[in-house]
Structure formats: structure tokens, C-alpha cells
Amino acid sequence: xxxxxxxxxxxxxxxxxxxxxxxxxxxxxxxxxxxxxxxxxxxxxxxxxxxxxxxxxxxxxxxxxxxxxxxxxxxxxxxxxxxxxxxxxxxxxxxxxxxxxxxxxxxxxxxxxxxxxxxxxxxxxxxxxxxxxxxxxxxxxxxxxxxxxxxxxxxxxxxxxxxxxx
Amino acid sequence: xxxxxxxxxxxxxxxxxxxxxxxxxxxxxxxxxxxxxxxxxxxxxxxxxxxxxxxxxxxxxxxxxxxxxxxxxxxxxxxxxxxxxxxxxxxxxxxxxxxxxxxxxxxxxxxxxxxxxxxxxxxxxxxxxxxxx
Numbered sequence: 460x461x462x463x464x465x466x467x468x469x470x471x472x473x474x475x476x477x478x479x480x481x482x483x484x485x486x487x488x489x490x491x492x493x494x495x496x497x498x499x500x501x502x503x504x505x506x507x508x509x510x511x512x513x514x515x516x517x518x519x520x521x522x523x524x525x526x527x528x529x530x531x532x533x534x535x536x537x538x539x540x541x542x543x544x545x546x547x548x549x550x551x552x553x554x555x556x557x558x559x560x561x562x563x564x565x566x567x568x569x570x571x572x573x574x575x576x577x578x579x580x581x582x583x584x585x586x587x588x589x590x591x592x593x594x595x596x597x598x599x600x601x602x603x604x605x606x607x608x609x610x611x612x613x614x615x616x617x618x619x620x621x622x623x624x625x
Numbered sequence: 626x627x628x629x630x631x632x633x634x635x636x637x638x639x640x641x642x643x644x645x646x647x648x649x650x651x652x653x654x655x656x657x658x659x660x661x662x663x664x665x666x667x668x669x670x671x672x673x674x675x676x677x678x679x680x681x682x683x684x685x686x687x688x689x690x691x692x693x694x695x696x697x698x699x700x701x702x703x704x705x706x707x708x709x710x711x712x713x714x715x716x717x718x719x720x721x722x723x724x725x726x727x728x729x730x731x732x733x734x735x736x737x738x739x740x741x742x743x744x745x746x747x748x749x750x751x752x753x754x755x756x757x758x
Contacts, residue, residue: 553646557647560647564650592653592654592657596654
């Protein structure tokens with residue numbers, strides 16, 4: 460688990476280095492780690508990983524317990540919980556890519572609601588909704604695909620890893 | 626021990642429900658785009674530029690007929706409660722007239738031959754102020 464948290468942190472740092480063509484959209488590569496934790500173990504581990512990752516990332520970026528942190532934390536946790544729920548309900552019907560997309564969309568939605576409650580307190584913030592929603596579909600698919608590839612690699616290296624295989 | 630996670634292309638990985646989900650999400654996104662546009666605040670002010678200069682600035686709510694001089698003649702601009710439009714222009718293509726009415730902040734009408742730019746501006750554009758992790 461610690462390895463995954465570290466990997467998530469590295470992905471976050473790496474992601475903050477690559478330029479962004481759209482300032483409001485972010486690929487969310489570290490979401491990949493949450494997905495991997497979910498598929499390897501289960502929802503408790505996924506939530507732990509995302510909470511630790513967001514907290515440590517905030518410490519590194521210097522925004523711990525600031526407003527950005529209080530937006531990122533609930534979004535991450537909600538996304539992890541909803542992904543776990545959808546996976547339990549849908550079973551084989553949704554692949555990891557579908558689950559990842561649900562996670563990305565949830566993340567953006569909760570982020571908006573949290574920003575609305577904590578910061579802006581004006582319904583105008585929801586004008587941003589399509590700007591966040593549409594890129595999230597793309598990044599959700601991309602991240603799900605990458606997570607799938609990583610899981611494939613992990614299983615090849617060590618087939619006995621993980622207790623909660625899909 | 627056969628692993629469930631085999632490397633494969635996106636097309637193979639996606640289940641029927643994945644595809645359905647993608648379509649539904651896309652539709653939601655596109656619909657919300659149009660919905661949001663409906664609610665977007667109207668611009669507050671209209672700026673009319675002639676050549677390099679700001680020729681005039683008006684509030685968007687009062688009826689006004691403006692004659693804007695340009696190198697080819699006078700462009701007639703009408704401002705009313707519905708928005709701003711170019712009524713008549715001396716330019717050959719009449720693109721500006723055909724642009725119709727603009728009312729939302731950020732929209733503009735441009736007449737290149739007569740060097741007239743009509744721009745709707747909000748009172749202030751909200752910049753984003755932070756990035757989450």
C-alpha cells in the first residue's frame with residue numbers, strides 16, 4: 460500500500476510538470492493508483508490510498524488544510540467509494556475503464572459541489588460543469604486503460620499479489 | 626494461473642455497458658453545455674472599436690443607435706434589450722450584418738473591411754484562483 464501511495468505521489472508531481480493545454484482540465488493520473496488499490500484489495504484500501512495521497516500531496520504543495528485540500532479530499536474519497544460501489548453492483552458488466560470513468564466524473568462533480576459549498580457559494584460555479592465533465596470522460600477512459608495495463612504488469616510479475624482479484 | 630488482466634486494446638476491453646456509459650456521459654455533457662449557455666449571464670457592456678481606437682462603450686440595456694465611422698463609410702449599430710446587431714454596413718461582404726444579434730459576454734461582431742469590432746464584455750471575468758491536487 461505504501462508503494463502505491465508513493466507511486467501516486469510521484470504521478471502527482473510528474474503531472475504538475477507537464478504543460479496543460481486546457482487550464483481547467485487535468486489528467487488525474489494519480490487516480491490510477493486508487494483504481495489499482497481497489498482492484499488489488501478493496502474499497503477500504505482504495506480510500507486509504509487516496510486519502511494518504513491527497514494529504515501528502517497537499518503537504519508537498521504547501522496547501523495542507525487549505526481550501527484546495529478540502530475540495531480534493533472529499534472528491535477523492537467519494538470517487539473511490541462510488542467506484543467501489545459501482546464495481547460491486549455491476550460486476551463483470553463494467554470493465555475497469557467504465558469504473559475509472561465513473562470515478563473521474565464523480566471526482567469532478569464532488570469537486571464542484573465542494574467548491575460551491577466552501578468557496579464560491581454562488582450557483583454560477585456550475586457553469587463550469589460541462590468544461591469539467593467532458594474532459595473527465597476522456598481522462599477517465601485513459602486512466603482506466605493505464606490502470607489496466609499496470610495491473611496486467613503486476614500480475615505478470617507477481618501473480619499471487621492482491622486478495623481481491625476481479 | 627491465467628490472469629484476468631491480459632494486455633489488450635481499448636476496443637477489446639470495453640464491454641457493452643462501458644460503451645453505453647460513455648454515450649450517456651457524452652450526451653449529459655453536451656446537453657449540460659447547452660443548458661448552461663441558456664443560464665449564462667448576459668454581457669453587461671458593449672465596446673465598439675473603430676480601427677485601433679475604442680470608439681464607444683455602452684450599457685447593454687438601453688436602446689441606442691450608433692453610427693461608427695470607418696475607412697469605407699458608416700457602420701450602423703443598434704443596441705437594444707435583445708442585444709447588439711449591425712443594421713447596415715458599407716462593406717462588400719456584409720458579414721457583420723449577417724452575424725445577427727450578439728448578447729453574451731465574449732461574443733463579438735467584426736467587420737474587417739470597415740475596421741469595426743463590436744465586443745460584449747462582462748463586468749469582470751472571473752479568473753480561476755487555485756488548482757486542486
